[in-house]
Amino acid sequence: MAEPSSAALNQLRDKIDQADKELLEVLRRRLDLVAEVGTIKHAEGLPIYAPKREANMLAKRRAEAESMGISPQLIEDLLRRMMRESYVSEKDVGFKRINPELGSVVVIGGGGKLGGLFVHLFQLSGYDVHIIEQHDWDNAPALLADAGIVVVSVPIDVTEQVIAQLPPLPKECLLVDLTSIKQAPLAAMLKAHSGPVLGLHPMFGPDVSSLAKQVVVVCHGRGQEKYQWLLDQITIWGARLHEAAATEHDQAMQLVQAMRHFTAFVYGMHLKREHADIEQLLQFSSPIYRLELAMVGRLFAQDASLYADIIFSQPDSLVRARHYLDRYQQALELLESGDKQGFNKTFADVADWFGDFAQQFQHESANMLMMANDSRSN
């Protein structure tokens, strides 16, 4: 019995190979077509990410798939993955230069990862870009003398100091920072420079393959009409702008960024001191725990001072970190006294507070976990 069916299996697998060959051909053709779209967008200065066009296209494909008995979610997931590839290659074509009149772009800290990403994007858009690093501060006055924009991208703990040390900038020069806190740097820039000032926080790591769909928080400083071109330029790079007051931004960062970094840091310490065996934990791990472990572990692949700075830079973070400790103690007391009823009551209160978001988050994360499971081998 085994032989004929294994012949049948082989025959089917040959046909699957053939289908995949056709798939690759269609894929190649589609990538080329999208690249042509990219060239036109480049010439016209259109953003590489067009949310409406994408939503329309996906809705059409979902309907077509459904009429063919194919899961709409399947085609949507496949197309979204293909679109990522297209954003990356569109990026390589370059971008339209929105402000042809601008003097030179000077990125202070342009040798760093995030600064370097912006250097690259400005260059891809045809600007004349210069970098100032710590060791060549002596050249700063000469480089800054005809700057059209100065971007400050240095570690948080020296941002204000670097801004205060700037030589006088040309009156019309735009001064921008990319720090992950916004109140203090913005105040320092407004004090140091009388021309246009803008605070930005790119909400992504420097390792993104393109800016498509990434968020950049915009905290207005002074003279918006003088820097609108930069916001347009960033939109062309594919990012989504989110305007916010600096205080509002900083509070949100304390709750999410600083606290998540800090608790992940403590969790890493905890695993080490409990002599956890990571290899073994991974053997046991379901996609969700593997992902949780990865989110903790990834912190330690990065630069300690980056995190130290984010956590140490805001005194309010400490207050919140202490609040968290109080809550941990309260929750632990419920556990230690075996107060299951109290635990359930607190749980219900928090669930109430999350409201519909709890369901939404479960749905979103379920999707992510399926993708994490897709990636498993052996």
Added chain:
Amino acid sequence: MAEPSSAALNQLRDKIDQADKELLEVLRRRLDLVAEVGTIKHAEGLPIYAPKREANMLAKRRAEAESMGISPQLIEDLLRRMMRESYVSEKDVGFKRINPELGSVVVIGGGGKLGGLFVHLFQLSGYDVHIIEQHDWDNAPALLADAGIVVVSVPIDVTEQVIAQLPPLPKECLLVDLTSIKQAPLAAMLKAHSGPVLGLHPMFGPDVSSLAKQVVVVCHGRGQEKYQWLLDQITIWGARLHEAAATEHDQAMQLVQAMRHFTAFVYGMHLKREHADIEQLLQFSSPIYRLELAMVGRLFAQDASLYADIIFSQPDSLVRARHYLDRYQQALELLESGDKQGFNKTFADVADWFGDFAQQFQHESANMLMMANDSRSN
């Protein structure tokens, strides 16, 4: 200038539509071919997940893609997503029944989510399945009298009690539990029944669309030769078995499962009491923070008692939860005393301890975050 290029854009988009139509056709054909493979596998009793065949196929496709100038990672990601779809539909075909001689399957708690999933899988494999719920315990002796296997799938906190209350089972009947801790239930089963006994922990939620690639932890009890069929059956369902000692399993669960649930619970409390504005946090969130928020929020979409039981059921969890508190306090002291050097030193120690895993986790999570970003709309 705008008109001709927008005509050119429309023309390109028509061609993309055409390519997508061909894509859907190839996809339909591929899904059908894989369904035929599923039918043969069903008849032959072959597992739906074949790691080696998959790895070979992916390696071939990657090479073909590369020769066509297509990113190998792109085709791998697309095929992995398609394979998920195939696993789900293969599941609907049903599975070969590995043990045709077996008496009836009785699932205690088969009306629950996880129990229900196993009821469904046994039924898809042609077994005669009965369910016992709390309210029909009176029928238990009659149902259990000719049981070939009894699966206990009840909340952790009553598992041992339910096992102790079982009427005498047929001598050759297999007794299995699905609890997420293993030492105590296994001991209780060995005490209650003199026949074959097996502890399983399915490392996934009841909402998985198929068992393909999911892990089931196997803690041997008594009489492996009598339950090898069940392990084979589970492999056919697509899962990967991981054998472990019950103590080793329980320790790993304390470090990962219980502690992650507990710290997520505390984080939810914290967000509520800090009066966080979730809507606003999401506006600011990069994929990584959105994912972190989702991982916390999803907890509260679920059943409080499920988590309470997991946390309360193991006294050792409390010891570890207290250790974590100590570490949190130590880390907070570094912050409060402004001891950046101490922070960096601890960070470096933990990074050392993670070793190569830190890099691996960064890589893995970067992939996940790109997928999270792909899913964004507007």
